[in-house]
Amino acid sequence: MTAPLRLRIDLDALAANWRWFARMSASARTGAAVKADGYGLGAREVVGRLAEEGCRDFFFTTYDEIAAFGAVPDGLTFYALHGFRDGDGLRAGVVPILNTAAQVARWREVAPDLRCDVKVDTGMNRLGFGWKDFDPSILGGLQLGTLHSHLACADDVDDPLNEAQLGRFRALVAQVGPPAASLASSGGICLGGDYHFDLTRPGLGLYGGIPNAAAAGHVRPVVSVQAQILQVRDMEVGDSAGYGATWTAQRRTRLATVNIGYADGYLRGFSVPGPAKGGSASAGGETFPVAGRVSMDMTIFDIGAADLGEGDWLDMTYDLPTASAQSGLSQYELLTGLGHRYQRDYA
Numbered sequence: 435m436t437a438p439l440r441l442r443i444d445l446d447a448l449a450a451n452w453r454w455f456a457r458m459s460a461s462a463r464t465g466a467a468v469k470a471d472g473y474g475l476g477a478r479e480v481v482g483r484l485a486e487e488g489c490r491d492f493f494f495t496t497y498d499e500i501a502a503f504g505a506v507p508d509g510l511t512f513y514a515l516h517g518f519r520d521g522d523g524l525r526a527g528v529v530p531i532l533n534t535a536a537q538v539a540r541w542r543e544v545a546p547d548l549r550c551d552v553k554v555d556t557g558m559n560r561l562g563f564g565w566k567d568f569d570p571s572i573l574g575g576l577q578l579g580t581l582h583s584h585l586a587c588a589d590d591v592d593d594p595l596n597e598a599q600l601g602r603f604r605a606l607v608a609q610v611g612p613p614a615a616s617l618a619s620s621g622g623i624c625l626g627g628d629y630h631f632d633l634t635r636p637g638l639g640l641y642g643g644i645p646n647a648a649a650a651g652h653v654r655p656v657v658s659v660q661a662q663i664l665q666v667r668d669m670e671v672g673d674s675a676g677y678g679a680t681w682t683a684q685r686r687t688r689l690a691t692v693n694i695g696y697a698d699g700y701l702r703g704f705s706v707p708g709p710a711k712g713g714s715a716s717a718g719g720e721t722f723p724v725a726g727r728v729s730m731d732m733t734i735f736d737i738g739a740a741d742l743g744e745g746d747w748l749d750m751t752y753d754l755p756t757a758s759a760q761s762g763l764s765q766y767e768l769l770t771g772l773g774h775r776y777q778r779d780y781a
């Protein structure tokens with residue numbers, strides 16, 4: 435039995451991307467964000483391959499997510515970005531990144547002698563102690579490892595908030611004097627050496643996403659998606675297709691119905707007409723646009739006169755920046771939304 439849709443995950447490209455971000459990070463240690471099951475590509479495979487490359491620091495969201503992964507392999511550190519929740523149990527090899535006074539109090543009660551990290555929010559206003567009123571005395575008696583913060587606008591190399599956050603973080607590091615500091619995700623790494631500190635936390639770029647203009651041309655695609663044709667039909671001028679009959683043939687053409695839909699993460703933003711440019715797929719060097727609305731399990735493509743039939747495969751256009759422009763979805767959503775029905779081939 436084989437699935438009618440395939441995900442190819444190029445672990446060599448993943449490794450090459452990590453090495454590029456590690457080179458860019460220069461003397462800083464380079465970790466990897468593997469939350470949300472390795473951005474949907476499989477945390478186990480991603481951690482396994484990047485550990486071979488020398489990566490030692492892996493960022494997950496919760497203890498729960500780490501528990502689902504299993505034991506932390508020897509020599510690696512898994513970080514819980516969301517900190518230490520009520521009900522979380524200690525796990526060997528796991529360092530929580532504490533974000534609130536309640537998390538610090540909880541940690542102090544459970545494991546005052548074990549290393550913990552702390553995050554200060556320097557202007558994103560999402561997670562972490564507020565930088566304006568941060569009182570370092572709250573860390574008294576803790577075994578602080580790394581002080582973290584996170585950039586809100588690293589996808590735009592020119593956004594002035596980057597420098598503002600950098601300045602605030604530098605002041606905090608000077609004030610707290612932690613053993614190590616960490617600010618940059620994929621986009622932050624590309625902003626230059628000032629942003630690297632001691633440890634970097636790339637995610638998107640490892641998986642083939644382009645975090646900002648400075649990374650374009652350096653990141654290799656990791657994911658490719660193929661889906662099989664279920665049925666082909668001839669269309670006359672004026673025939674419509676799909677839910678809502680939103681697409682109408684302007685010429686005689688052929689439509690191929692393909693085994694992929696929004697339940698597979700091929701969301702309705704790829705529809706034609708739709709909210710953005712609309713999706714496409716290719717075979718034999720030709721590219722075909724989506725016709726009509728993407729539905730749950732199927733998408734229709736206008737294949738013109740191409741010699742394709744039931745059982746043939748289409749290569750979905752899933753280069754992340756292109757697919758993002760086609761669908762209006764972020765590159766992150768395109769990765770993490772991939773469903774569970776794919777046959778996954780790791781190469």
Ligand SMILES: *Cc1c(COP(=O)(O)O)cnc(C)c1O
Binds near residue numbers: 467515620635636645
């Ligand atoms: C997700 C995340 C990262 C990785 O970000 P990318 O943009 O995917 O490189 C790094 N740090 C934190 C705190 C995150 O939440």
